[in-house]
Structure formats: C-alpha cells, structure tokens
Amino acid sequence: MDRAPRVVQYGLGPIGVECVRTLLERGEPGTLVGAVDIDPQKVGLDVGRLLGRTDPVGVTVTDDAGAVLRETDPDVVLHTSSSFLDRAAGQLEACIRAGAHVVSSCEELLYPYDRHPEISRRLDALAREHGVGVLGTGVNPGYVMDSLALMATGVCRSVRHVRAVRVVDAALRRLPLLRKVGAGLTPEQFQAKKAAGGFGHIGLVESLRLVAAGLGLTLDRVDEQLHPVPAASEIVTPEVTVAAGAVAGIHHTAAGFVDGDERVKLDLEMYAGAPDPHDAVVVLGDPPVDLLIRGGVFGDTATVAVLLNAIPRVAEAAPGLLTMADIPLLRARAGS
Amino acid sequence: MDRAPRVVQYGLGPIGVECVRTLLERGEPGTLVGAVDIDPQKVGLDVGRLLGRTDPVGVTVTDDAGAVLRETDPDVVLHTSSSFLDRAAGQLEACIRAGAHVVSSCEELLYPYDRHPEISRRLDALAREHGVGVLGTGVNPGYVMDSLALMATGVCRSVRHVRAVRVVDAALRRLPLLRKVGAGLTPEQFQAKKAAGGFGHIGLVESLRLVAAGLGLTLDRVDEQLHPVPAASEIVTPEVTVAAGAVAGIHHTAAGFVDGDERVKLDLEMYAGAPDPHDAVVVLGDPPVDLLIRGGVFGDTATVAVLLNAIPRVAEAAPGLLTMADIPLLRARAGS
Numbered sequence: 001m002d003r004a005p006r007v008v009q010y011g012l013g014p015i016g017v018e019c020v021r022t023l024l025e026r027g028e029p030g031t032l033v034g035a036v037d038i039d040p041q042k043v044g045l046d047v048g049r050l051l052g053r054t055d056p057v058g059v060t061v062t063d064d065a066g067a068v069l070r071e072t073d074p075d076v077v078l079h080t081s082s083s084f085l086d087r088a089a090g091q092l093e094a095c096i097r098a099g100a101h102v103v104s105s106c107e108e109l110l111y112p113y114d115r116h117p118e119i120s121r122r123l124d125a126l127a128r129e130h131g132v133g134v135l136g137t138g139v140n141p142g143y144v145m146d147s148l149a150l151m152a153t154g155v156c157r158s159v160r161h162v163r164a165v166r167v168v169d170a171a172l173r174r175l176p177l178l179r180k181v182g183a184g185l186t187p188e189q190f191q192a193k194k195a196a197g198g199f200g201h202i203g204l205v206e207s208l209r210l211v212a213a214g215l216g217l218t219l220d221r222v223d224e225q226l227h228p229v230p231a232a233s234e235i236v237t238p239e240v241t242v243a244a245g246a247v248a249g250i251h252h253t254a255a256g257f258v259d260g261d262e263r264v265k266l267d268l269e270m271y272a273g274a275p276d277p278h279d280a281v282v283v284l285g286d287p288p289v290d291l292l293i294r295g296g297v298f299g300d301t302a303t304v305a306v307l308l309n310a311i312p313r314v315a316e317a318a319p320g321l322l323t324m325a326d327i328p329l330l331r332a333r334a335g336s
Numbered sequence: 337m338d339r340a341p342r343v344v345q346y347g348l349g350p351i352g353v354e355c356v357r358t359l360l361e362r363g364e365p366g367t368l369v370g371a372v373d374i375d376p377q378k379v380g381l382d383v384g385r386l387l388g389r390t391d392p393v394g395v396t397v398t399d400d401a402g403a404v405l406r407e408t409d410p411d412v413v414l415h416t417s418s419s420f421l422d423r424a425a426g427q428l429e430a431c432i433r434a435g436a437h438v439v440s441s442c443e444e445l446l447y448p449y450d451r452h453p454e455i456s457r458r459l460d461a462l463a464r465e466h467g468v469g470v471l472g473t474g475v476n477p478g479y480v481m482d483s484l485a486l487m488a489t490g491v492c493r494s495v496r497h498v499r500a501v502r503v504v505d506a507a508l509r510r511l512p513l514l515r516k517v518g519a520g521l522t523p524e525q526f527q528a529k530k531a532a533g534g535f536g537h538i539g540l541v542e543s544l545r546l547v548a549a550g551l552g553l554t555l556d557r558v559d560e561q562l563h564p565v566p567a568a569s570e571i572v573t574p575e576v577t578v579a580a581g582a583v584a585g586i587h588h589t590a591a592g593f594v595d596g597d598e599r600v601k602l603d604l605e606m607y608a609g610a611p612d613p614h615d616a617v618v619v620l621g622d623p624p625v626d627l628l629i630r631g632g633v634f635g636d637t638a639t640v641a642v643l644l645n646a647i648p649r650v651a652e653a654a655p656g657l658l659t660m661a662d663i664p665l666l667r668a669r670a671g672s
Contacts, residue, residue, distance in 0.1 A: 022493050026493070026494070139491055143490060143491055144491075147487075147490075147665060148487070150665055150667040151483075151484070151487050151665060151666060151667065153667045153668035153670075154479060154483075154641070154642060154645055154665075154666035154667050154668065155475055155479055155480075155633050155637075155638035155641050155642055155645075156638075156641050156645075156668040157358050157362070157637060157640060157641040157644065157668070158362070158668065158670070158671060159668045159669075159670040159671075160670075162670075214665070214667045215667060215668060215669060215670035216669040216670055216671070217670050263670060285668065286637060286641075287633065287634040287637045287638055287641075289629060289633065290629060290630040290631060291627065291628070291629050291630075292627070292628045292629075292630060293625060293626060293627050293628075294626040294627075294628060295626060297491050297623065297625065298623040301493060301622060301623045302491035302492075302623055304493060305490070305491050305492050305493040305622075305623075306490060306491055308493065309490055309491075309492075316654075316662075317664075318652075324665060325664060325665045325667065326652075326664050326665075327664060327665070328653075328661060328662050328663060328664060329483060329486055329487060329490075329550070329660060329661045329662075329663070329665065330487060330490030331486040331487065331489045331490050331550045331551060331661065332489035332490065332492040332493070332494065332495045332551060332621065333495075333551060333552040334489075334494070334495040334496075334498075334551035334552055334553050334599060335494060335495075335552070
C-alpha cells in the first residue's frame with residue numbers, strides 16, 4: 001500500500017471507539033473512511049459524536065456493512081465486534097470479499113484452527129482468493145502471553161518449557177473488564193456464571209495453541225482452569241465495590257502437554273487489588289530466558305495499539321488467514 | 337521449503353563451529369551439506385574434527401566456496417566469516433547466485449543501507465533476481481538491542497523515546513569477546529587501538545539505525561561514544577587477568593536524533609566484572625513499556641540460536657535484502 005490505507009472501523013464498542021480516536025488523532029496508520037455498528041443509538045451519528053467531539057468528522061455510523069464496504073473501497077477493516085468467531089465469520093467474509101485486509105480483536109480468531117477448523121479453512125481460502133490477509137490480535141490474546149512468549153524463545157537453541165504470566169490489577173481497568181472477571185459477584189454467582197459458559201478471559205487457549213504451533217509442538221492435551229480469587233478485604237474501585245469474601249476476579253490457567261510433558265503454561269491473574277501487576281515470560285531452554293515487563297502492559301491502550309500497528313504488517317504478509325507468527329515484527333510508528 | 341533445508345556453513349570460527357554442532361545435534365532447522373573456511377589448518381578436515389568428534393560427519397572443509405555451492409545446491413548458507421560487509425559482499429553474492437538464502441552474522445549486514453548503500457542496492461537486486469532472502473542477524477546486533485526493542489513498541493500508540501540497555505559481564509564470555517572489549521589493556525593501549533579503528537562492539541550504529549527505520553524515523557544525527565571502563569581492583573578470569581586501573585572493558589553508546597531530539601538510545605556495557613548483567617528496553621510512549629531480561633541473554637549460545645532460528649523465517653519472507661523487521665516472528669523450534 002503506497003497511499004495511506006483507507007480504513008473502515010467495524011464495531012464501535014469501547015475498543016472500536018478508541019481505534020477511531022487514535023486513527024483520527026494520528027492520521028496513521030490509515031485514514032478512516034467508514035464506520036459500522038448495529039447499535040440503533042449509534043447509527044446515523046457522525047463518529048465524532050462517539051468521541052465526544054463537537055466538530056463532525058464526516059464519517060457517519062451505519063448498520064449497512066455491505067454498503068460501506070462497496071462505497072468506500074477500504075484497504076483495511078478494523079474489526080472489533082465480537083469475541084466469538086462463529087458470530088464474526090460472516091462479517092469477516094464480507095470484508096474479505098470486498099478486497100480488504102482484516103485486523104480483528106476477535107479473540108477466537110487469534111488461532112482459530114482447533115476450535116473452528118471449518119471456518120478457518122473457509123476464511124483462509126477466501127482470503128487467498130482475494131489476495132488479502134486476515135489476522136486476529138490484541139494485547140491479550142495477541143501479544144503478552146503469545147507473541148512475546150514466542151519472541152523470547154528466538155534466542156534459544158532448544159526449549160523445554162515456556163511459561164507466560166500476566167497479573168492485572170482489574171481495579172485500574174474499565175468496567176467491561178471488571179465484569180469479565182466477575183468482580184463483586186458472590187462465589188455462588190461466579191460458579192453459576194462460569195457453568196453457563198462464555199465467562200472469564202476469552203482466548204487463553206488460543207494463545208496457548210499459538211505458542212505451541214509457533215514452537216512446532218503438536219499438543220495432545222490442554223488443561224484449562226478457571227478459579228475465582230476472593231477479596232481478602234473490601235475493595236473499592238471507581239467502577240465497583242467488592243465486599244470482603246466476594247469475588248475480586250479470576251485466576252485462569254492453560255497448560256499444553258506433549259506425551260505427558262507440560263511444554264507451555266499460561267498463567268493469568270486479573271482481579272481488583274492484585275499486587276505487583278506485571279507480564280513475564282520464563283523459557284527453560286538453552287540459553288534460558290527470564291523476561292519481565294515491570295508494571296505490565298496496560299491493556300486498554302495497548303489493545304488499540306496492537307490492532308493499529310498490525311495494519312501495515314498484515315499488508316506486507318502473504319495473503320491468507322494469518323497469525324501473529326506469520327507477520328513481520330510488530331512495532332509502533334513513532335511519528336515525527 | 338518442504339524438505340529440511342540443505343545448509344552450507346560458510347566460516348568455521350567459534351560461532352560457525354557452534355552452528356555446525358547445533359545443526360548436527362538437532363537435525364534442525366536443516367541438514368549440513370557443506371563447510372567452507374580459508375584456514376589451511378581446517379581445509380581438508382572432516383567437520384567432526386573441529387567439534388572434537390572422533391567419528392566423521394561426512395562433510396569436508398574446503399576453501400573452494402564456488403565448488404561447494406555448485407556441488408551441494410544448498411537452500412541456505414549460514415555465513416559467519418566477517419563483521420565487515422565490504423569483505424563479505426563477494427562471498428554473499430556467490431551464495432545468492434547459487435540460489436541460496438543467506439543468514440549471516442556479519443554485523444554490518446544487520447542494517448547496511450547507510451554505511452554501504454551501493455553494496456546494499458547490489459545485494460538487494462541480486463537477491464530479488466534469484467528469489468532468495470539475505471539477512472544479517474545475531475544476538476547483538478540482531479536481537480537484544482534492536483528486534484526486541486522494536487517488538488517492545490508493538491503495544492504503543494505513540495513512541496517518544498526508546499532506550500535499550502545491555503550489560504554483559506565479559507568475564508563469563510569467551511576470549512574473542514574479552515579481546516573485543518580490550519580487557520587487560522592499559523588505558524593508553526586502549527586509546528591507541530580505538531584510534532586505529534575496528535575496535536569495540538561492531539554493529540551498535542546498525543542496531544540504532546534498524547530501530548529508527550523500524551519506527552519510521554529518519555535520523556538526522558547519530559552520536560556514538562566508546563569509552564574504556566577501568567577495573568577498580570584486579571580481576572582474574574579463566575581467560576585473562578586485568579590489573580587494577582587497567583581496562584576491564586567498554587561502555588559503548590549510540591544515540592539517534594530527529595530535529596535535535598534524541599529518539600533512540602543504545603547503551604552497551606561489556607566489561608569483566610560488570611555487576612547485574614541484564615538486557616532492558618524502556619519505551620517512553622503510550623502506554624510506556626519497561627522490559628527487562630534478568631541476567632541478560634547469554635550471547636555465545638544465543639547468537640547461534642538466532643542464526644539458526646532465522647533460517648525458516650528468511651525462507652518465508654519476500655525475496656531481497658532483509659532486516660529483522662522484515663521477517664516473521666523469530667522463535668525457536670522446541671523439538672519433541
């Protein structure tokens with residue numbers, strides 16, 4: 001892409017709105033040419049309104065994705081409408097058929113081959129046919145527990161075990177994350193909600209499978225655990241109050257095994273009041289690697305950054321359904 | 337490459353020999369089919385002899401690179417013969433003309449466009465013509481102070497400054513590194529050797545330029561500083577003894593400026609007895625990133641690992657003269 005890529009924003013929830021804000025403020029890595037959302041309260045508004053701007057941006061929110069894709073001829077669609085690939089697949093296909101690369105925050109798209117083999121095959125074939133790349137990414141899944149873990153092994157001649165740890169103080173994050181981790185629920189409510197499914201961090205197993213595949217491992221067993229973390233004392237955040245003994249958040253782990261040996265372990269704690277937030281990757285290998293991001297990567301901003309930073313890299317990659325292991329090195333554009 | 341790539345090892349110094357050892361031990365990421373060195377003491381020997389093996393490997397060292405390239409039809413050449421691109425260029429061209437991808441430890445090849453624009457253009461054109469990739473890499477330059485620094489910015493919406501720090505206790509490393517940092521010299525000897533050129537860490541400015549280019553920055557000034565670090569007291573290592581007041585090693589920095597603002601700073605300390613060896617990347621951006629590799633990446637092993645791990649990635653990239661920012665995510669192959 002020699003010109004600045006033309007970008008359609010598909011989905012205007014909190015992440016989508018921040019993508020739009022960053023695109024408009026920086027004019028990079030592309031130009032906003034369209035905006036799609038099905039929320040009747042947003043349809044028909046100038047996107048500037050969603051950012052709290054008084055001046056119009058000149059792009060009106062529509063629920064007719066087909067029309068926007070036809071009329072704006074985008075180079076890239078930033079897709080931030082669903083965590084689940086079965087719900088997103090039709091939307092992604094429409095973008096691909098319109099000849100647009102897709103960068104999506106859909107967690108299940110990070111490494112969709114195991115959970116959705118049929119959709120994966122379809123998306124891959126369609127993307128190749130139309131000469132575009134389709135990538136699922138974000139900060140987690142997408143960076144701290146998978147891409148960064150793989151990158152850490154780049155200096156190793158051999159790898160026996162990879163462990164990625166993320167500790168997030170959910171009290172510092174926005175309300176959707178606090179809801180996602182069950183902050184404020186009673187232990188009984190937590191278990192009921194967990195049993196109903198679609199709860200906890202989405203994409204942890206996808207991260208695990210991406211790391212394993214990147215290392216050339218074929219996992220024969222995956223062990224996923226999701227437990228509530230109780231509040232030792234009352235926690236008051238701007239968004240929610242957690243009584244002592246209520247759920248402060250989650251401890252979510254995924255482990256991948258080959259021939260009975262654990263080879264990859266992901267360990268995620270997200271709860272209000274979590275001490276010492278950080279990201280870490282520990283590689284048992286030759287040589288070993290002990291990597292730490294002090295304070296951790298701040299998720300809300302970073303997810304938007306990863307999505308935007310992936311745009312030029314997806315355009316450089318070979319067409320098809322891509323993972324973070326397929327695109328050139330992710331990095332920011334520093335600006336002048 | 338569907339079959340295991342056929343690899344010629346070009347250069348059998350310490351790094352080249354370790355590449356061969358790892359290839360033979362692991363059978364990955366390729367099969368050794370040839371070995372080149374000009375040292376008369378090595379020519380004619382089975383490469384197993386260079387590894388201290390008693391059983392022959394079946395590959396004989398030759399000084400006739402042209403013959404090996406013709407006869408073995410390699411997919412990849414691992415090139416570890418020179419730090420300087422003007423000396424290496426002819427060798428690299430022969431490999432490219434033979435239709436082989438090249439992964440080289442030549443420090444000046446990491447980002448050769450500024451120091452060697454004419455050679456860069458020639459290598460790029462030739463590599464495209466022959467449909468192969470040519471990459472300069474290693475642990476430093478190649479990973480800790482450049483690729484990892486760029487990767488750390490991947491979560492940032494904007495970047496004001498990037499600083500990469502590497503502290504190496506040279507006493508733990510092999511003799512060539514101790515020589516490279518001047519361990520044991522008097523301050524006068526150090527300054528004389530520095531004035532004669534070709535001293536200190538080679539490739540620091542190349543790392544700086546790779547980081548800047550990856551971030552989309554055009555540097556208008558580069559400031560490079562090389563100072564000796566004196567030994568506070570006598571240091572005894574297995575390889576060398578440094579008297580109190582003599583040179584223990586180097587402090588080498590490079591800074592890149594745009595419009596008078598420092599945007600990238602690389603800070604390298606390599607001296608015998610350096611406390612708290614580590615690698616760090618600090619990004620002033622949105623969000624900020626504070627990344628640390630505790631203990632640092634052990635260079636001797638890691639350089640070999642990076643060279644070998646780059647092989648499949650170079651084969652996946654588009655043909656031409658490549659940098660670490662052009663190839664898919666570097667990672668190890670874990671084996672089973």
